[in-house]
Amino acid sequence: MRVARLMSIDTHISPFGLDKTEGEFDTLDALESESIHIFREVAGEFERPVILFSGGKDSTLLLHLALKAFWPAPLPFSLLHVDTGHNLPEIIEFRDEIVARHNLRLHVASVEEYLADGRLTERPDGIRNPLQTIPLLDAITENRFDAVFGGARRDEERARAKERVFSLRNAFGQWDPKRQRPELWNLYNGRHAPGEHVRVFPLSNWTELDVWRYIAREQVLLAPLYYAHEREVFSRDGMWMTPGPWGGPREGEALETRSVRYRTVGDGSTTGAVLSDAADNEAVLAEVATSRLTERGATRGDDRVSEAAMEDRKREGYF
Structure with missing residues (x-):
């Protein structure tokens, strides 16, 4: 099984051809360790976490790290994809392949269904990304998810740079930057009131270059x-x-x-x-x-x- 091979990491080759032996600890190891720590913290603190999984590179890396975090036990979380209906076909094929390969449970919230029954209206510009919000929040409420893992990174965009690793959302799923909590010494506060949930970003401190270096090192399938x-x-x-x-x-x-x-x-x-x-x-x-x-x-x-x-x-x- 592919993941079993990836769990054995005492010795590997870096993407630049340099042997790295047990005992050496580089930036990628530190980032991996932090992300795995976050997954395990959530597993111990929340009742119904879910991983946002679209088949994109960041959510694929997120899933790879989650599998590592709990190996050899099965992944204790299900997956959630908010499907706009306008995804490139290669991505949907890859999403389904990965779900089948690891025998995972996938929830799909369909924007297309919301448009068909009138709960949403097509935008004049035809862009559906902003229409994902209501199906996402409905899926969180219906399935009682209390922690939602996302693959956002701080280097991507200014608003994402403001996020904490644990980001509280109110009972309406809304984000208030003023309610961000301090996160000192890798201590994360998952406290939330009934109806609220927490978005969790294990890749917050990764950069795009880190992601690709890790993908190359681990030979992550994309x-x-x-x-x-x-x-x-x-x-x-x-x-x-x-x-x-x-x-x-x-x-x-x-x-x-x-x-x-x-x-x-x-x-x-x-x-x-x-x-x-x-x-x-x-x-x-x-x-x-x-x-x-x-x-x-x-x-x-x-x-x-x-x-x-x-x-x-x-x-x-x-x-």
């Missing part, structure tokens, strides 16, 4: 669209978009076959690819190390709406 591949794309607002049920290309937007990869994945109507020839982990590492834009700033149109776009959505209950 969805193939994170690596360079040829696909039909069109240029819009400085991003390379994929045509799909979400629409496009528009008049004046020409389809081209390009070598691209995705740095982050989300709603197909607003998530772009980047031109790239990086077809393996080492090449991606080199590319990320020289990038001057964050992955969300470079490829997520919904975060460009305003300077406070993400913070506004987080206050309403978004990831």
Whole structure:
């Protein structure tokens, strides 16, 4: 079993070809140890935690660390995906493959279902990422989840940089930055009133480069669209978009076959690819190390709406 091999880490090879033997402790080891500690703290403190899992690289890394945290016992949490209905098909296929491989339980909250029965209305711009909030909060309430793991990192975006590792949400699922609690010496306060829940971010202190270094070291399996591949794309607002049920290309937007990869994945109507020839982990590492834009700033149109776009959505209950 793949995870069994990953549990044996006395000796391994770094992505830069250097042998690392037992006893040495580097930045990745420290980050891994912190994340595993957070998973175990939540398991001991909460009754019904759940992991947000979309099949993207950060949630895949989150799941990898969770499996490590409790090996050889089975994972004590289920998974939750808020599906916009506008996901790239490769991501949904990968999500289902991973769930089946590890025999996990997956809850799916469908934006499409909410649109079909009138609980939500399609936005004029066709972007569905902001529509995830209500299905997410409903799923949390219906399943009585009291802790929700997310893969957000502080380096991604300004609002996410304000988050604590344990982030309290009120009975309406809303986030208030003024209610953030101090977190000293890796002590986390999970106290919450009935109806409230806590969002937990074990990857808070990781950077995009850390993520890719760890993926390369551990040989974590990712969805193939994170690596360079040829696909039909069109240029819009400085991003390379994929045509799909979400629409496009528009008049004046020409389809081209390009070598691209995705740095982050989300709603197909607003998530772009980047031109790239990086077809393996080492090449991606080199590319990320020289990038001057964050992955969300470079490829997520919904975060460009305003300077406070993400913070506004987080206050309403978004990831």
